[in-house]
Amino acid sequence: MNPEQLAALRTPEGVKALAMAAELASGDPLSSAAALRSSGLPADLAAAALTQADLRRRAAGKFGADADRMFFTRAGLEQATRSAVAERRAARLRAAGVRTLADLGCGIGADAIAAARSGITVYALEADPGTAAVAAANAEVLGLGRITVRHGDATAADLSDVDAVFCDPARRRGGRRVFDPGAYSPPWDFVAALPARVPRTVLKLAPGIDHGLVPPGAEAEWVSVRGEVVEAAFWCGPLAEVPRRATLVGSAELTGTGDAKAPVGTPAEYLYDPDGAVVRAHLVAEFAATVGGHLADPEIAYVYAATPAPTPYARCIKIEEVLPFSLKRLRARLRERGVGRLEILKRGSALEPEKLRRDLRLTGPAGATLVLTRVAGAPTALIGQPV
Missing domain, CATH: 1.10.10 (Arc Repressor Mutant, subunit A)
Incomplete structure (x- = not known):
């Protein structure tokens, strides 16, 4: 638009x-x-x-009732931060003493809106003129005079008079996702240098961002909403509180170094499938400690324990059978169990679940969960039921 x-x-x-x-x-x-x-x-x-x-x-799923008054572009809506995530970030910035914020690459204004509502004055900059106009319109229709939106190049922004910087580089080009940080807009070299200019900097990035790009001393956070990992955020300088954080919005947070190793043993009666934010943040070992669990393969993020425990960080499955993977044997065993409804989970398996489902030729009234994984390096099938 x-x-x-x-x-x-x-x-x-x-x-x-x-x-x-x-x-x-x-x-x-x-x-x-x-x-x-x-x-x-x-x-x-x-x-x-x-x-x-x-x-x-x-947009209603991201912005709630505000969506009925706001304006959007397709690309802007796709990259826009969910309001619950933006509000949590704004509250953390406000609690850290931030009163003026430069929002570089503000898009349609999602994070600027949350920051302004928290009491922060926002100077927003957007490279695309149409998107900048949309962000300014959204600030106006929502009655947020604390937001000033300008169309311009983030790399030329004057950052001398702000407490903090928030940067969400554009990761789409021609309607397609951009995975190379060097092709971001503004480019990664500029983005990575921001903490040296303004120590209190927050970078919003794609969940698949390389851990090797975390700035020295920064906190790397992965955020999930209702089980979907929606973003990574690097909190730099005085804003960093821990090395790694997995945030399950509205539920819980798990922190740690990201370097810990979980014990390794044999599959136990209960399997935990950790939330994607826990896995992305490399906090599986920290999670395993909360349930007294271990891994069955050091490279696979399934956690096993002898007893079930309520946890916000993972779903739990009671394992009833452990089989070396064999399509013929698995098909026969599921037929014996009368399984016609099958949930298929996988980590460390190259099998394509829907093709496997067709090959299994399921019939029967029963339901089950099938976990395709590796145990001590060997392809393994686990049959169980959700707890």
């Missing part, structure tokens, strides 16, 4: 178009567009309104 389209949506005619589009958003797109045009709206305004209505509907 360019600034001209956004301006049109904010006119009285545009507001009318958005209201009509919201009522039609769940219907057939072609019929909805025809209905808007038949009301006398210009075709380009009708299309823009329908796009916004669809994006607002999709």
